[in-house]
Amino acid sequence: MKWLYRIESAARLADRVYEYWIHAPHVARHARAGQFLIVRLHEKGERIPLTISAARGDAVRVIFMTVGKTTEELATLQAGESIMDVAGPLGRPSEIDNYGTCCVVGGGVGIASTPLIAAELKRAGNHVIGIIGARSADLLILEDEMREICDELYITTDDGSRGVHGFASDVLKRLLEERTIDRVWIIGPAIMMKVTSAVTAPAGVKTYVSLNPIMVDGTGMCGSCRVSVGGETKFACVDGPEFDAHQVDFDNLMQRQRIYTSQEKTAFERFAE
Template sequence: MAKIVNREEMAQGTIILNEIIASRISRKAKPGQFVILQADETGERIPLTMADTNPEKGTITIIYMVIGKSTARFKDLKVGDEYFALIGPLGKPTHVENVGKVVCVGGGTGIAVLHPITRALKAAGNEVTTILGSRSYDLLIMEEQMKAASDNFHICTDDGSQGHHGFVTDVLKDVLEKEEIDLVVAIGPIPMMKFCSLITKEKNVKTLVSLNPIMVDGTGMCGCCRVTVGNDTKFACVDGPEFDAHKVDFDELGKRLASYLDDEKQSLEAYEKANKQ
């Protein structure tokens, strides 16, 4: 059973939170791991990294943005409805230890992925500085949860509606200039992760990113989630989803994901049209 017990709309309804009954997954899952969900038997399998787990309640929390037919179908599910399939936990968990000073950078739904990692890093004794970014303040998610998991907290908005008027990379540069940072974790849109990586590479600061490419089976069989890391081909589902940012070929990954954008848009439009009739 993968019943939805709580549902929230965030960021003007463009991002959805589901708390789902998944007792065994909630007990075994660790920060950085993901699940694969399917709304119905004809639906696409969607990989989503868990934003939270609650072993006491036997639930996991996932957060997603509506970008195509499958996620639109997810959005139609209400409290009490069940997902057709839920598989996990998958992927390698984040290695968490006390390394000293850590900067966690998040953007978009990547903030949801970053949340359990940030919380675990702080619990391990690290001094955590968090930098969150969004186009505008009303699109920012999980502000209070991330603030609670941080020692230092910054918000960046493209339009200046809250915090720093600009990008997360602006604040990241400033922090790296003022302090000796031991680790950076950046999770969000590919361009954001790429430019965070370029900045930290100049400073020789270890940097991790979490990748969410197209996946089908989630066990390394299909090869859809392949990414180039250094000179090697890796499968994000079994080798990741976390990788050394300085070795990831972000340009190749971005081109592969962009090739599906038109298809996602068309499928969403067709789904919305069919459901209006």
């Protein structure tokens, strides 16, 4: 083993989606819902943020989609291999309390964050409703785990291949019409969080989203993770990553996420050669 952080297990969950358990006692022992870590694979690797999806004993679970050079490279590593740096847990934990009825919504690979949030809400005494959605059934992850944690679980797929044919926002809208929901968490692609949180705004339900801007250091030093919340500039890595959804400027977030698209494409092409 070359580096300190051993990969205990590596599995492919869906097309381009991988689940890794990494031996990282300092992260695993302190990890709370909503937090993330930053990994660097080797001396020449870039730093990338990954959401903490679960913690067990001395190991932490990350679930990621291959979207560029570093995630593609990470996905080539096997159980028994190792990575150089695992920094974390980073970011502020989710604001868990006993609110009453809470809904945790995950879209696509964003579902990775939902079990930890749902489990902590459940432990705090809430009635927890899960809604997990994906483009199609084969991209749906962690269904069994969420079913075990949540009091109720709803599934949606864009193409109708599993569960409700439609979007998580459709189910959430119906639930809000039928009953009182006290808090909502939404984790997924920026556009999905924008659309889904627009459903809770008219009902005045406090809603948290976990923002995923470009990050470099993850400690508030570089400014690359700037987001606009309530007209103020915040750093997602230290002020978030969770923010009040109804205050977030999602268009600004999506624009900033695209800043390095051409450089990322070049880096990936070089890696793939």
